[in-house]
Amino acid sequence: MVITGDNHLNYYSQKFGSKLAERRSQIGRAWRETIDYAIDKKADIYLNVGDLFDQISPRNPPRARVIEAFADLKEANVKSFVIAGTHESPATMIEGASPHSLLQEANLARVFEDTRSFGQEILKVGDTSVSIAGISTDRRLHLNMDPLENITIPAGADFNIALLHYSIEKIAPPYWEEAMIRMNSLERNKQIDLFAMGHIHQHMTKKLGNSLIVYTGATEHFNFGEAKNETGFYYVIIEDKKIKEVNYIKTKSQPMTQLKIHTSTLSVENPTKTISDALVKASDPTGLLQLVLEGEIRFDNYLKIDFPHIFDDGKKRNFYYEYLDNIKPIAEGIEYKPSKGLQPRNELISIANQAIEKADADNKKFWKRALELAISYYDQYGEV
Numbered sequence: 001m002v003i004t005g006d007n008h009l010n011y012y013s014q015k016f017g018s019k020l021a022e023r024r025s026q027i028g029r030a031w032r033e034t035i036d037y038a039i040d041k042k043a044d045i046y047l048n049v050g051d052l053f054d055q056i057s058p059r060n061p062p063r064a065r066v067i068e069a070f071a072d073l074k075e076a077n078v079k080s081f082v083i084a085g086t087h088e089s090p091a092t093m094i095e096g097a098s099p100h101s102l103l104q105e106a107n108l109a110r111v112f113e114d115t116r117s118f119g120q121e122i123l124k125v126g127d128t129s130v131s132i133a134g135i136s137t138d139r140r141l142h143l144n145m146d147p148l149e150n151i152t153i154p155a156g157a158d159f160n161i162a163l164l165h166y167s168i169e170k171i172a173p174p175y176w177e178e179a180m181i182r183m184n185s186l187e188r189n190k191q192i193d194l195f196a197m198g199h200i201h202q203h204m205t206k207k208l209g210n211s212l213i214v215y216t217g218a219t220e221h222f223n224f225g226e227a228k229n230e231t232g233f234y235y236v237i238i239e240d241k242k243i244k245e246v247n248y249i250k251t252k253s254q255p256m257t258q259l260k261i262h263t264s265t266l267s268v269e270n271p272t273k274t275i276s277d278a279l280v281k282a283s284d285p286t287g288l289l290q291l292v293l294e295g296e297i298r299f300d301n302y303l304k305i306d307f308p309h310i311f312d313d314g315k316k317r318n319f320y321y322e323y324l325d326n327i328k329p330i331a332e333g334i335e336y337k338p339s340k341g342l343q344p345r346n347e348l349i350s351i352a353n354q355a356i357e358k359a360d361a362d363n364k365k366f367w368k369r370a371l372e373l374a375i376s377y378y379d380q381y382g383e384v
C-alpha cells in the first residue's frame with residue numbers, strides 16, 4: 001500500500017503573486033507521484049491521511065486533477081481511503097462538507113468524514129483480511145483534549161490500520177497548543193497494527209509495542225522552516241499478516257534553501273560582497289531562497305550593506321526570493337530600537353489581553369478562550 005498525506009493542493013500564499021500558479025503546479029506534480037507509484041507497483045491500497053487540499057474550498061482545477069487521479073487508481077484496481085485533515089475539515093456546519101466528499105459521492109474512494117467516531121471498512125486482499133478505520137480531524141477540539149479519549153478503534157481483521165491526522169504526545173509534538181493524542185490512548189489500542197498518521201510534515205516511523213506508527217510527512221515543502229525535511233511518502237508491504245517492508249519514497253520537490261548569514265562573518269570593508277557571494281552560491285533559478293541576516297553589527301557598517309543590490313540579485317537568481325532582517329545594529333551612545341514592522345500576531349495578543357484585563361471575573365475565561373482560538377487559527381492560516 002501507498003500511504004501519503006499533507007499534499008496541500010491548491011496551496012495559498014499571497015507572497016507568490018503571479019508565480020502562485022507555477023508553485024501550485026509543482027506541488028501538484030509532487031503529489032501525483034504518489035498516484036503513479038501506486039499504479040506502477042500495482043498496490044492494493046492507497047491511503048491519504050489528510051491535508052490532501054490546503055483549503056476547504058479549493059478551486060475547480062485541483063478538484064478535477066484529484067477526481068482524475070482517484071479514477072486512475074480505481075481503474076488500476078487500487079482501493080483508496082481518505083480522511084480530512086486540519087486544512088480541509090469543516091469547523092462549523094456553515095462551512096459544509098470537506099472538499100473530498102465528492103470522491104465518496106463519485107464512488108472513487110472511501111472518505112471517512114466523521115470527526116467524532118471512526119468509520120471502518122474490512123476488505124480481503126488475497127487471503128488476508130485488512131481493516132481500515134479512519135476519523136477526520138475535529139477542529140473543535142480544545143487544547144489538551146485527546147481525540148482518542150474513551151475511543152476503541154474498530155479492528156477485527158488479520159491486519160488492522162487506523163488513519164488519523166493529529167499530533168502525538170512525545171512522539172510527534174504539536175506545532176501549536178492544540179489537541180493531541182496521549183500515549184496511553186495508543187497503548188490502549190493495541191489491536192491496531194499500523195497507525196497511518198498525517199499532520200507533522202517531517203516523515204518518521206516509530207515502533208510502539210507491536211504497533212507501528214508512520215508519519216508520512218509532506219510531499220513538498222510549504223515553508224522555509226521545512227527546507228531541510230525530505231519530501232515523499234511511504235510504500236508498505238504486508239505479508240503473512242505482518243509488516244514486511246516499510247519504504248520511504250522521495251518525491252521531487254522544488255529546491256528550497258534557507259541561507260543564514262551571521263554578521264560576525266561579514267567583511268568589514270565590503271559586507272555586501274560576503275553576502276552576495278554566499279547568495280550566488282545558494283541560488284537556483286528553479287528554487288526558493290530565503291536569506292536571513294542575523295547578529296549585531298555597528299551602525300556605520302550596517303549602512304555599508306547595499307540592500308537594493310542584494311534584493312535585485314536574489315530576485316534574478318531564484319524562482320522565489322525573500323529576505324528576513326534579524327540584524328541588530330549598534331551605535332555608541334545611541335540605543336537602537338529595531339522597528340518591528342507590522343506584527344499582526346502580537347497585535348492580536350495585545351488586543352486580546354486588553355479585553356481580558358477589562359472583562360469582569362465571569363467573562364475573563366471567555367476572552368481567554370477567544371484568544372486561544374484566534375491564535376491557533378492565525379497560526380494555521382494566517383501566515384505561510
Ligand SMILES: [Mn+2]
Binds near residue numbers: 006051199201
Ligand atoms: Mn499539513
